[in-house]
Amino acid sequence: MQTFYWTEQQLVQAVNGEQLNPEVGARTFDKVSTDSRQVDAQTLFIALRGENFDAHQFLAQVVTAGAAVLLIAERSAWEALSVRLPLAQQPAVILVADTRLALADFARWHRRQMPLKKLIAVTGSNGKTTTKTLLAQVFARAGKTLATVGNLNNDFGVPRTLLCLRPDDEYAIIEMGANHRGEIRYLTQIAEPDITVITNVAGAHLEGFGSLQGVIETKGEIIEGLKPESGVAIFNADMPGLDFWLEKAQTLGIEQVKLFAIEQLSVPYPALPRVTYSAVHTQNAAIQFELQAEQQAAVSVQMPVLGEHNAMNAAAVCQVALSAGLAMPQILAALQAFSGVPGRLQQTQIDCGLLLDDSYNANPESVKAGLASLAALPGCSIACLGAMAELGEYSAAGHREVAEFAAKIGIDALLVYGEAAQPMAPIFLQALEANGCLDGQQSAAFSEHAALNEHLTHLLAQWMQQRGTPINILVKGSRSSRMEQVVQFLSARHHG
Known part of the structure; x- marks a missing residue:
């Protein structure tokens, strides 16, 4: 070459x-x-x-x-x-x-010179990186594929990724993140995607967005980079932003709009093509579910990852790949070989059970998804949660919501770290007592990782002696909580 x-x-x-x-x-x-x-x-x-x-x-x-x-x-x-x-x-x-704007101009110019078959842009409050990584593995089976490395998804990272394109690349998967309005618009107008997908919306970075509606509007900016006559906009039909996004797509004249969603009897906008997932369950530390594309027979999928949200990610990936002209066998092979992304609900066998490392970042919805994955495993459950950052005035309510959810789904112990997370420990026990379910569960709050690790060690020693079931542990928190330190401690002290 x-x-x-x-x-x-x-x-x-x-x-x-x-x-x-x-x-x-x-x-x-x-x-x-x-x-x-x-x-x-x-x-x-x-x-x-x-x-x-x-x-x-x-x-x-x-x-x-x-x-x-x-x-x-x-x-x-x-x-x-x-x-x-x-x-x-x-x-x-x-x-x-302005060198920042010049970097964007050069990246846009270069992207236009490259003979790509498709450039796919991915955004969402949760699941961006997992979906991006899964898309990269799917498209790599069809041709040479460039994908965003790590979390280079901002106004510096996206242009730098585009400048890595070379003439033999056939596909590009570009992750786009934001913590304020207008950022996704800036990125999508640089990348000029052929297909866009919004994985979901949730209360993340509310300090910059102001409200959930602000998140919805900002994520919707991604479709502004599409060519109306040829671009494909893909939305999560189960999200509160769907009506807004569809109206925006119509205003922009985007002719191809597609959906992915959980299967249900009554669906919004039934005329729009969709991929659905259903019958999600966990077995042998893997999820199994049904996936059905428009006018195709349902197929059974098993992925060696945890969490119903990963079935949702799979449906999004399937819709994107089909829209780009890939075949279902290529898609299924990649889905079933996917083992996840470091720091995003990665499972490791330790001496007491499974360690679920979900320490990369956190907001209320992603924490609840992690807790649900933990609760679905057989055995006892311990959640080690760090404080969630960038929630603004929603911080207290968000932490309360997570603590009450943990109690509702039957988590056995809740250990929390960080100033904003301190009230979660008593809220967890109060919620259990209010529901008449308080029966040996534990909670505690810590301001130092070392203290949390020491308490966790004693708790595990006690439970491993008293209980004859696996003890599974979820570790999750915002980046500022540095909960990877707990993961490292457990991996070293309790390796399988």
Whole structure:
């Protein structure tokens, strides 16, 4: 295959920039970096600015590393440096008004040059990364596929992912996240997707969105990047935002709208094509369910993951893949081989039972989904929950809702960490007592991980001696709660 590279003239064209030193001659580059520590002779370095950083301060370091091209927004920073540099040592330097916007412009221009079959954009309050990863595994069976790495799903991460596209890529799966209005609009107008999917909406990042309606409207921004005549908008029919999204799609003139949903007798908008899932149950630490696409026979699926929400994710993936022209056998093979994503309800056998590592992040709906998965397992259940962040004025109510849900579904012990989570421990016991179900359950609140781990160790020793059933443990919390420390402790101390 021919070696891929860009030229500085293509960059100037894409970002409408000004080359400050055209006398250095033509330059090419094959990689893009926003990190001054990751630069070589084939790199375009983009000097980004943020609230707490300004990469223009590192231009000398980048030039010393041999960068081919600089993209900057501060003329004086280059002028102060260039007087000390012979022409032969200078990179090509392109000046723009705003390097963040220029990064987006370059990514959009590059995406348009790539002969992709389909670019799929994924958003939602929960399940984005799992759905993205599952889509990547499905589409990899049909052709070379690029997917968002990790959580590079914001205004810096999405452009950088698009710039990783190469001419032999056939599909791209792009995750889009947001914590404020307008962010998804910005991202989808860069990526220009062929298919969009909204996995779900819930009370996440409410500090930035203000309300659930704010979340619904922001997630709906994703369809603004579709071409009306050829784009496909896929929605979760079980979400409260469905009416709003359908009206928005009609206003934008989007001709292809499809749904996925749990099977039910009475369905909204029956004329729209849909994929449904049903009969979800857990057996041998795996979920089994029925999946049915429009005008196709239902098929049985077994996935080596936990949680009914993963059946929902599978239905979303199936609808996306069918809309892109993939065949059901390709889809089913990928679904049944999928083992999940680290930190998202990953199961590990430890000496007392199963450890469910769902520590990557949390909001009330995702915590309740994790608790439901824990409760579905045979044996005793211990939930170790960290405080949920970015809930704004809904924080107290959200933590109460989770504690009461844990009591309702029969969790045996609730151990919580973090200031906002402290009231959950007594609420859990009060809810059990109010329902007449208080019978040996335990709860406790901690301000240090070490104290939680010590209490958990004593509890496990007691229960393993007294009870003859597996003891399964869920660990979950927002990133700021650092609940992975509990996972690491359990994995080291109680490995299977």
